[in-house]
Amino acid sequence: MTSKDNKTVSRRSFLRGSAVLGGAAAGSTLAAPAVLAQSPLVVRMQTSWPSSDVWQEMAQDYADRVEAMSGGRMTIDLLPAGAVVGAFQVMDGVSDGVIDIAHSVCAYWYGKHKGASMFGTGPVLGGNPTTLLSWFYAGGGDELYRELTQDILGLDVIGYLGMPMPAQPFGWFKNEVNTVADIEGFKYRTVGLAADLLQGMGMSVAQLPGGEIVPAMERGVIDAFEFNNPTSDRRFGAQDVAENYYLASYHQAAEQFEFIFNRPFLEDLDEDLRSILVYAVEASATANTAKALDNYSRDLAELEAGGTKVHRTSDEILQAQLEGWDRLIEELDQDEYISRVLQSQRDWVERVTYYELMNTPDYQLAYEHYFPGKLKL
Numbered sequence: 001m002t003s004k005d006n007k008t009v010s011r012r013s014f015l016r017g018s019a020v021l022g023g024a025a026a027g028s029t030l031a032a033p034a035v036l037a038q039s040p041l042v043v044r045m046q047t048s049w050p051s052s053d054v055w056q057e058m059a060q061d062y063a064d065r066v067e068a069m070s071g072g073r074m075t076i077d078l079l080p081a082g083a084v085v086g087a088f089q090v091m092d093g094v095s096d097g098v099i100d101i102a103h104s105v106c107a108y109w110y111g112k113h114k115g116a117s118m119f120g121t122g123p124v125l126g127g128n129p130t131t132l133l134s135w136f137y138a139g140g141g142d143e144l145y146r147e148l149t150q151d152i153l154g155l156d157v158i159g160y161l162g163m164p165m166p167a168q169p170f171g172w173f174k175n176e177v178n179t180v181a182d183i184e185g186f187k188y189r190t191v192g193l194a195a196d197l198l199q200g201m202g203m204s205v206a207q208l209p210g211g212e213i214v215p216a217m218e219r220g221v222i223d224a225f226e227f228n229n230p231t232s233d234r235r236f237g238a239q240d241v242a243e244n245y246y247l248a249s250y251h252q253a254a255e256q257f258e259f260i261f262n263r264p265f266l267e268d269l270d271e272d273l274r275s276i277l278v279y280a281v282e283a284s285a286t287a288n289t290a291k292a293l294d295n296y297s298r299d300l301a302e303l304e305a306g307g308t309k310v311h312r313t314s315d316e317i318l319q320a321q322l323e324g325w326d327r328l329i330e331e332l333d334q335d336e337y338i339s340r341v342l343q344s345q346r347d348w349v350e351r352v353t354y355y356e357l358m359n360t361p362d363y364q365l366a367y368e369h370y371f372p373g374k375l376k377l
Helices: 003-027 029-037 054-069 087-095 114-119 129-138 141-152 193-199 210-219 230-235 263-268 271-305 315-332 336-359 363-370
Strands: 041-047 074-079 101-104 157-164 171-173 187-189 204-206 244-247 256-262 309-312
Touching (some): 041 054, 041 087, 054 074, 054 101, 054 230, 054 256, 087 101, 087 157, 087 256, 114 141, 114 193, 129 141, 141 157, 157 263, 157 271, 193 204, 193 315, 256 263, 315 336
Parallel strands (some): 041 074, 187 204
Antiparallel strands (some): 101 256, 157 256, 171 244
C-alpha cells in the first residue's frame, strides 16, 4: 500500500469513526466524552507565497472559515512556499497527494500547458477580473479548466478560482519608461502568457517566484519586474531596488487566486465537509477583496510618502500591449483547446461587459468631483 493509499484510508477511518461515535452518542450519554475527544481532520495546504506575504494572510482567511464552518471537525495546516514543494510545483504536489490543497495562481503551472494562463493571465479582451471570475462559475470556464487539468494533462486535481485580483501594475523600474523604445532590451520578471506578450514587445523575460525577485534585481539578473500589488511589493522591499512604480497594465489585467484540491481526497470526504472546503473558496473571496483594497491602497500611499514615484503606464505602452495581445491571440488560436477557451471568453465578455460598460457610471468623474486635483493622469 502506498503512502497516498495510507493517507486516504486514515481519512476514511476518521470519517467512519465520527459517524459511529455520533450514532453511539444518540443512544447513550456515556459516548458523549468520546465524541468530544475525537481529533479533527487535519488538512495539509501549501501556498505559493512567502510566510510574510499578504497573500499568505489571505490563504489564512480561507483556513479560518473552513475551521469555523466545520465546527472544528476540520482544520487546515497552512504552509508557505517551499515547506513541502516549491512555489511553482504546487500543482504537481497536489496531484501526487503530497499536499491536499494548494493556494496559488494558474500562471505558475503555465509550463505544463499555455492554456493554464487563460484562467488568469490571458488576453484581457475588454473584461475585468470579476468578469473573468464570473465566466469561470457561470460561463463554462469551470468545465474547460477541468478538461485541461484532468483530461488533457491527466492531473488528479479539482480546482476553483478565488478572489478577483485588481489589475497588476506594470511594475518597478529604475528610470522612467514612457515609450515602447524605453523598455526594449530590459530583463524583466513576470509569469504566464505575460512573458510571451512582453518578449514580443522587446523585453527579455525571466519567470521567477516572488521570493526570488528582489535578490535577482540586486544581482542584476533582471532590470525591472512586476509581482502583483503594492502590499506584496512593499513587504519584500521593491522600493529599495527601484524608485519608479508604474500602475495600470494589460499584461495581467484579470487574475484570480487558484485553489487546487487533490481529487481523491476531496471526493472521499463526507458531503458536508466537501461542501465546506468548496464554498469557503467563495467566502474567502469576499474577505480577500476587502483585505486587498484596504492594504493595497494604504501601502501605495506609504510608498509614495517614502519617496517612490508612482505613475500610470503610458497610453503608448498600453496600446502596444493590446497590439501584442492581438499577435499572440493569432498564435494561441492555432491550439484547438486554447481556441475554444478564447471563444468562450469572447462570447462571455462581449455580452457581459457590454452590460457592465453601458450600466456603469463614470467613477473617475465622481472621484474628481469630490477629490479635485488628486489623480495623477
